[in-house]
Amino acid sequence: MFCYQCEQTAKGTGCTSFGVCGKDPEVAALQDLLVHLAGQVGQLAHRARRLGAKDPKVDRFVVEALFTTVTNVNFDPARLETLLRRGFEVKAAARKLYEDAAARAGVPAEELHCDLPVEPVLDLNALVRLGEKVSPEADIEKYGDTVAGLKWLVIYGLKGTAAYADHALILGKEDPEVFGFFHEALDGIMMKDLTVEALLPLSLKVGEWNLKVMELLDAANTGAYGHPVPTAVRVHPRKGKAILVSGHDLLDLHELLVQTQGTGIQVYTHGEMLPAHGYPELHKFPHLAGNYGGAWQDQQKEFDAFPGAILMTTNCIQKPKESYKGRIFTTGLVAWPGVTHLPDRNFKPLIDAALAAPGFAEDGPDQTILVGFARNAVLGAAGKVVELVKAGKIRHFFLVGGCDGAKSGRNYYTDFAKAAPQDTVILTLACGKYRFNKLEFGDIEGIPRLLDCGQCNDAYSAIRIAVALAEAFGTDVNSLPLSLILSWYEQKAVCILLTLLHLGIRNIRLGPSLPAFVSPAALQVLVDAYGIRPIGASAEEDLAAILG
CATH class of the missing domain: 1.20.1270.20 (Substrate Binding Domain Of Dnak; Chain:A; Domain 2)
Structure with a gap:
């Protein structure tokens, strides 16, 4: 191979x-x-x-x-x-x-x-x-x-x-x-x-x-499901039976919420499903209880510890450990040999497995994080944002997001977010945000310094936000005080990068390593045309270079 x-x-x-x-x-x-x-x-x-x-x-x-x-x-x-x-x-x-x-x-x-x-x-x-x-x-x-x-x-x-x-x-x-x-x-x-x-x-x-x-x-x-709105999401479990849903497919989550009504089962999101809490038509289900765990690469440890049943709805599945292979299920195009596949969104076997599992014995701490800052929510506050920029209270925006992964080098993104000055705002999306989304960043006169725009496909929202801000300032996206610091892992990140290049967005920093399929000769063309570059040796050095 x-x-x-x-x-x-x-x-x-x-x-x-x-x-x-x-x-x-x-x-x-x-x-x-x-x-x-x-x-x-x-x-x-x-x-x-x-x-x-x-x-x-x-x-x-x-x-x-x-x-x-x-x-x-x-x-x-x-x-x-x-x-x-x-x-x-x-x-x-x-x-x-x-x-x-x-x-x-x-x-x-x-x-x-x-x-x-x-x-x-x-x-x-x-x-x-x-x-x-x-x-x-x-x-x-x-x-x-x-x-x-x-x-x-x-x-x-x-x-x-x-x-x-x-x-x-x-x-x-x-x-x-x-x-x-x-x-x-x-x-x-x-x-x-x-x-x-x-x-x-x-x-x-x-x-x-x-x-x-x-x-x-x-x-x-x-x-x-409606336009996402800023929503506080619980990140520790509640007492009771539980189902964990990972992947990206909102329809799978919605149908599961419908089928689990009245069962006493709490439904938790995992990985890229976290932004689902911001959608009004999903958030209205009271048994959508919170988010459990982090990004996809930690699932073997997290799924092993989860005392309920698990549903994988799209990509992100890893080889299941024997300890939970009997209580993990796939749907849609996802498949692993020996794992039960649920066609046509009939989730009864999943629900039965959750009822048979012990569930959580007690409530965890009452800690929350904010999601739901998609384009409507952010653009609704665009006037205030523009005002803060013109007053010098917001100096720069960073889009720090993309895929997470297990290979070394990804702590760079945590370091970058933590080192970003207090007069800067961080937009984030996709599962790369798990590197820092539980940290406290505060706000700038009511505008949170960390704005979670959603899943990887919600790069569309980030693009719309950037274009709207450029219009408000009478300039183009490349002239905004905006820098893109992206992490990639798989092919959805590839197509988003191609979209950004199609739009003419320059000086993107990409990491933790560049694609193996892009040869040095092809990379040089992208460097010359778009200024695309790998992330640096340290977040602090890159921040200093960006902010001058």
């Missing part, structure tokens, strides 16, 4: 025997094959769409296939095999869709270039062998580090965007043009001759479309 899609990749170059995430060579090969198959479907769908022919099952397969291969989503060979076999059927449907559309239009159907003829096979081992031929390593051998890395930069960006598109789809929000772009981009990376000149603009185009998808998801979440 060869995988270099996450920040924790072995030796900073690539996992070659087993993934740091827990992925084994069989799963890696099946995922690579699924990406390749999605690419072939995309080629056919792109040409069919240009002739006016579309098929919803083709559109949705591409999104689900890409999201399934995001880090920490699906580790189950059996589930991957099922999706691949569905993909063969979808590919046949896409081919017929294209050929029929070409016949109606009176044009010949093109012979498409494919690195590998992917057709149905009966044997799982044969699928694995096919997948081994379409790994990133095969592309490195064919194209070299720079072109292969840019190809996979596009793929990783598409994977992240697919995750957001899938969340929006689940809540009934979709845009045919978004599906069209997925197909166009997949067609672009499946071309016979790939070049830096074609791939760099395509990666920025992924960022452009990711912004549109994040806007769709924002509309889906706020349309279903």
Whole structure:
């Protein structure tokens, strides 16, 4: 196997025997094959769409296939095999869709270039062998580090965007043009001759479309559950039976809250689900009791200590310990071998497991943290913020957020937040905030110095806030007293970075290490064009450089 899609990749170059995430060579090969198959479907769908022919099952397969291969989503060979076999059927449907559309239009159907003829096979081992031929390593051998890395930069960006598109789809929000772009981009990376000149603009185009998808998801979440409002969230448990919900899917959480009404079970959020407390339609459930634990990388210790049942709704799952394997469940696209999967949001087995578990014996301390500072909440106070900036009472804004992870170097973000001067404000989002979100930062004349904007997809809110402030000051985002200090781990962070670059935002500091798939030559292009740079040796040095 060869995988270099996450920040924790072995030796900073690539996992070659087993993934740091827990992925084994069989799963890696099946995922690579699924990406390749999605690419072939995309080629056919792109040409069919240009002739006016579309098929919803083709559109949705591409999104689900890409999201399934995001880090920490699906580790189950059996589930991957099922999706691949569905993909063969979808590919046949896409081919017929294209050929029929070409016949109606009176044009010949093109012979498409494919690195590998992917057709149905009966044997799982044969699928694995096919997948081994379409790994990133095969592309490195064919194209070299720079072109292969840019190809996979596009793929990783598409994977992240697919995750957001899938969340929006689940809540009934979709845009045919978004599906069209997925197909166009997949067609672009499946071309016979790939070049830096074609791939760099395509990666920025992924960022452009990711912004549109994040806007769709924002509309889906706020349309279903209201605009987030500043909300105090309890961070220690209450006495009683308990269920812990991790991941990103708000619909899963909502349906679980409905199904657990009157059971006496307290429901807690974990990881990226923390911002759910700020949504009025979720917060109104009195048994949404608080948040338990921190970011995804600590889940083995935290889940082991949690005396209830656990639900994983999207990516973030780690190999479950035997001590809690019988009380952890997956839903949606998430899968781990031997872990019970709950289709169609029927959470009865989860609820039964929670009732059978001991639950918390007593209440913990009454400590809370604030969430819910999405765009509506922050922009509602924009006048006061502008006034404080003009009066010199707010000197600078820092967006300190992104993915958390286990690899060393991430204490930098804690150090940065703690060292930020008292006349500065910190915006944060995604699970990187767990590095410092329980610290006391105080306020500046009623404006909290730490503003939690939400999940990783809520980067859309942060962008809207920055644009609104720029308009208020009659300038552009790059001229604001605003610095972006970002941590990344997986592909949703990649697509957000591409969105920021598409918007022309400069001088982003990224860490704790730069992506292994971006070669020195490609990195230099990004440095020259956008001033992107790695975080420094110390937070104090970077703060001094930023603030002058």
